[in-house]
Amino acid sequence: MPNLILPFEIKKDFPIFSKIMRGGNRLVYLDSGATSQKPRQVLDAERDFYELHNAAVHRGAHLLAEEANEAYEGARQVVADFINADLSELVFTKSATESLNALSYSFGNSKPGSRFFLEPGDRIVVSELEHHANLIPWQQLAKRTGAELVWFEVTPEGRLDQSKLEELINEKTKIVAITHQSNVLGTIVPLENIVARTHEVGAVFVLDACQSAPHFAIDVKALDIDFLAFSGHKALGPTGVGILWGRTQYLNEMEPFLTGGSMIESVTMTDSTWAQAPKKFEAGVPNMAQAIGLAAALNYLTKLGMENIANHERELTKYALTKFSELRAVTVIGPKDVVDRGAVISFTVDKIHPHDVGQVLDQYGIAVRTGHHCAWPLMKKLGLVGTTRASFYIYNDESDVDALVDAIAGAQKYFKV
Amino acid sequence: MDLDSLYQEVILDHYKNPTHKKLSPTYSAQVHHVNPSCGDEITLNVTIESGLVKDVSWDGVGCSISQASTSIVADLMIGKEVDQAFQTVEAFSELMASKGTSVGDEDILEDGVALAGVSKFPARVKCALLGWLAFKDAALQSSDKQGEI
Numbered sequence: 001m002p003n004l005i006l007p008f009e010i011k012k013d014f015p016i017f018s019k020i021m022r023g024g025n026r027l028v029y030l031d032s033g034a035t036s037q038k039p040r041q042v043l044d045a046e047r048d049f050y051e052l053h054n055a056a057v058h059r060g061a062h063l064l065a066e067e068a069n070e071a072y073e074g075a076r077q078v079v080a081d082f083i084n085a086d087l088s089e090l091v092f093t094k095s096a097t098e099s100l101n102a103l104s105y106s107f108g109n110s111k112p113g114s115r116f117f118l119e120p121g122d123r124i125v126v127s128e129l130e131h132h133a134n135l136i137p138w139q140q141l142a143k144r145t146g147a148e149l150v151w152f153e154v155t156p157e158g159r160l161d162q163s164k165l166e167e168l169i170n171e172k173t174k175i176v177a178i179t180h181q182s183n184v185l186g187t188i189v190p191l192e193n194i195v196a197r198t199h200e201v202g203a204v205f206v207l208d209a210c211q212s213a214p215h216f217a218i219d220v221k222a223l224d225i226d227f228l229a230f231s232g233h234k235a236l237g238p239t240g241v242g243i244l245w246g247r248t249q250y251l252n253e254m255e256p257f258l259t260g261g262s263m264i265e266s267v268t269m270t271d272s273t274w275a276q277a278p279k280k281f282e283a284g285v286p287n288m289a290q291a292i293g294l295a296a297a298l299n300y301l302t303k304l305g306m307e308n309i310a311n312h313e314r315e316l317t318k319y320a321l322t323k324f325s326e327l328r329a330v331t332v333i334g335p336k337d338v339v340d341r342g343a344v345i346s347f348t349v350d351k352i353h354p355h356d357v358g359q360v361l362d363q364y365g366i367a368v369r370t371g372h373h374c375a376w377p378l379m380k381k382l383g384l385v386g387t388t389r390a391s392f393y394i395y396n397d398e399s400d401v402d403a404l405v406d407a408i409a410g411a412q413k414y415f416k417v
Numbered sequence: 418m419d420l421d422s423l424y425q426e427v428i429l430d431h432y433k434n435p436t437h438k439k440l441s442p443t444y445s446a447q448v449h450h451v452n453p454s455c456g457d458e459i460t461l462n463v464t465i466e467s468g469l470v471k472d473v474s475w476d477g478v479g480c481s482i483s484q485a486s487t488s489i490v491a492d493l494m495i496g497k498e499v500d501q502a503f504q505t506v507e508a509f510s511e512l513m514a515s516k517g518t519s520v521g522d523e524d525i526l527e528d529g530v531a532l533a534g535v536s537k538f539p540a541r542v543k544c545a546l547l548g549w550l551a552f553k554d555a556a557l558q559s560s561d562k563q564g565e566i
Contacts, residue, residue: 022419355455355480355544356424363420371455379456385478386456414420415429415481 005304005312007397013039013300014395025365028403033183033211033344033391034369035233038297042236045296046289056285058262072288075295076278079243082298083209083228084219089251091244091278092291096210097133099229099244100177102257102281103206104137107175108144109255115204116174116254120146123173125203127152127160128381129182129189132374134208134229138177147174154381158185158334165197173203180212184373184389185334186317186344188212195224204250210234213243214393215313215342217306220245236301237294240287251277258283301394309394313343316392320345320401329417330408333387343392346373349408351417354386360411361388366404422534423541424481431485431528436492441474446559450551452543457483459547461491463555470494470502473552482532482541487548489528494552499560505529506553513542 011017014037021027029037049071055064057072080090093099110116118124124138124147142149150168153161160178169176176198181188191207198205204226209218213228214235220228227250232241246254256263256274260283265273274280301309318338324330329350335341349357358370369389372379379386390404440447444462451458457479464472473491477484490509494502509529512521517537521530535545 353480355457355482355541359423359538359541360420376456385458414424 004308005394007312007395010039010304010395013041015040015043017395021362021365023363023365025363028364028366028400030390030392030396030400030404031367031369032214032234032393032396033389035239036214036236036393037395038238038293039236039300041300042238042293042296046238046293049289049292054289057288058279068288071292072286075291078295078298079291082218082302083213083243083245084221085245086248088277089245089248091246091251091281092286093242093244093281094240094287095242096208096229096231097242099242100134100137100206100208102244103227103229103246104141105257106254106281108141109257111255114253115202115250118142118145118147118174120148121172122147123170124149125151125169125173125176125178127178127189128154128378129160129179129185129187130177130375130378131179131183131208131210132376133210134177134179134206135377138175148172152178154378157336158182158187158382159340160187160189162190162193165193169194169197169201169203171201173198173201175206176203177206177208179208179210180218181215181342181344182334182375182378183211183344184346184375184378184387186342186346187335188340188342190340191223191225199224211342211344214301215306216310226250232290232294232297235294236297238290238297241290241294244281246277248277251280254280256280256283260284262286304394312394313392314338316396316398316401317341317343317345319398320390320392320404323401323405327405327408329412333382333384344389345391346387346389348384348387349411349417352411352415354388356415357388357408357411360414361404361407364403364407364410366407368404419537423538425531425534427528427531428481428485431488432481435484435488437474437495438476438488438491439474440476441472444472444474445562446555448551448555448558450547450554452479452483452547455480455544457544457547459483459487459551461487461548461551461555463552463559465499465556465559468499470497470499470556475548475551479547480541480544482535482544483547486529486532486545487551489532490548490552493527493529494556499556502556503553506549509549510546512536513545 053067055068057069107116206227207225209230213230228245233239263283333346354370371386449460459477461475508525515536521533523530
């Protein structure tokens with residue numbers, strides 16, 4: 001099958017790739033797992049909003065307010081379509097981290113009788129693969145409510161160990177929150193059995209889709225999940241906008257997290273009632289330009305085709321894994337093949353600390369992530385102090401992998417190991 | 418290459434052969450410092466007697482800069498008056514904040530001046546400071562304890 005993603009052409013849409021890096025090198029951006037670069041179309045959409053339509057949405061009767069409203073709600077439709085969700089289920093937040101915190105605090109505010117109410121004896125299930133953003137909110141919710149936090153372990157190959165599925169997700173379980181794809185290892189978690197078991201015991205399933213939604217097609221109905229979070233800035237969008245999706249019925253049953261303007265139905269000095277979802281979860285004037293920028297980003301991705309993007313990244317990862325296997329004293333941490341694996345490669349170089357690897361790569365114009373990747377428990381489990389991580393996206397090609405591999409050899413030479 | 422100003426031979430020597438990297442069984446204060454953003458960790462023991470730094474020892478994991486810097490600070494502080502030690506930490510902090518404009522005073526910082534190049538790489542300054550701030554913390558705690566006696 002021909003590769004339908006042409007990074008050389010795509011790069012022309014991204015102004016940042018004309019920047020000259022340290023050492024006079026071109027930018028080899030291999031840190032999209034942390035944040036993606038932004039195409040002109042996204043920057044233009046934000047600018048266009050501020051220059052021509054800026055007004056506070058959901059209030060005001062003037063022309064600008066109407067236009068702002070239309071653009072913002074139009075953006076909501078784009079995001080909803082992107083994950084096959086209904087419009088009323090799609091909440092804009094400031095980040096995926098806020099989305100997950102909103103869920104955990106909302107659940108924590110639940111009253112006895114609610115399906116989300118937690119008390120000692122109840123159980124929350126996570127995994128050792130989690131990014132801190134999908135661990136700490138649940139860990140702290142467990143502490144506040146007395147619920148028990150348990151977790152799926154990771155196999156030495158970096159896969160989620162599902163052998164204790166029925167034991168972990170038991171009748172006392174209320175919430176299961178799992179990542180779709182590890183930000184450290186690239187492992188994609190097969191969800192079918194976990195989601196089925198979650199529903200069998202009457203619990204809700206929360207998916208952290210930060211590392212998956214930008215890279216392959218997500219269909220919340222087909223996945224049969226209950227909640228999903230992802231961030232705009234990892235999907236070509238601006239910072240300051242995240243997504244919280246939840247089933248309408250659940251969103252309506254939930255308590256709000258942030259309260260204030262926009263999210264109310266009526267207010268007196270002593271009491272308030274809430275608007276319907278999604279507004280119930282969007283207190284205050286939202287990050288409008290960012291939501292509109294995100295819609296432009298998702299349109300950009302959709303035009304390329306999520307299937308094409310996934311294929312491109314799979315081929316590039318396969319190429320990189322082959323190249324890495326030929327390197328001396330370099331170990332890939334995580335799955336060594338492209339089955340259920342995204343375009344993220346964590347690795348260690350013998351006798352060179354990840355920060356020092358990253359520093360040398362920087363000299364070649366290569367941007368990677370180093371350290372524990374906000375997944376400290378996973379690092380400890382794997383017995384590592386950190387890794388160097390290269391993550392690929394639509395604008396990367398084989399020449400970027402070649403540059404990386406050459407620079408790793410350069411680091412080994414520099415440190416004489 | 419810019420890298421050479423960061424990774425001076427002195428630093429790589431300290432990294433490969435760190436000094437005082439074995440925690441002493443006794444100490445007047447022990448601290449554990451981490452760089453939360455990157456996972457560098459050190460434990461550092463200080464023994465202070467009569468206003469004099471008698472011993473500094475440490476153990477830890479981290480990048481070449483953090484480990485070499487801790488090795489340098491341990492070696493540098495032993496035998497110093499506590500006040501003088503604090504002034505030295507201050508001088509090093511100023512060097513790290515200099516954004517490449519200072520070479521550091523070798524009379525005060527000795528091997529520490531090899532870290533001057535770090536100040537050109539803002540992301541690495543915290544690596545270089547880890548051991549120094551751990552020492553300062555331990556020395557302060559130790560002085561507090563002696564004050565109580």
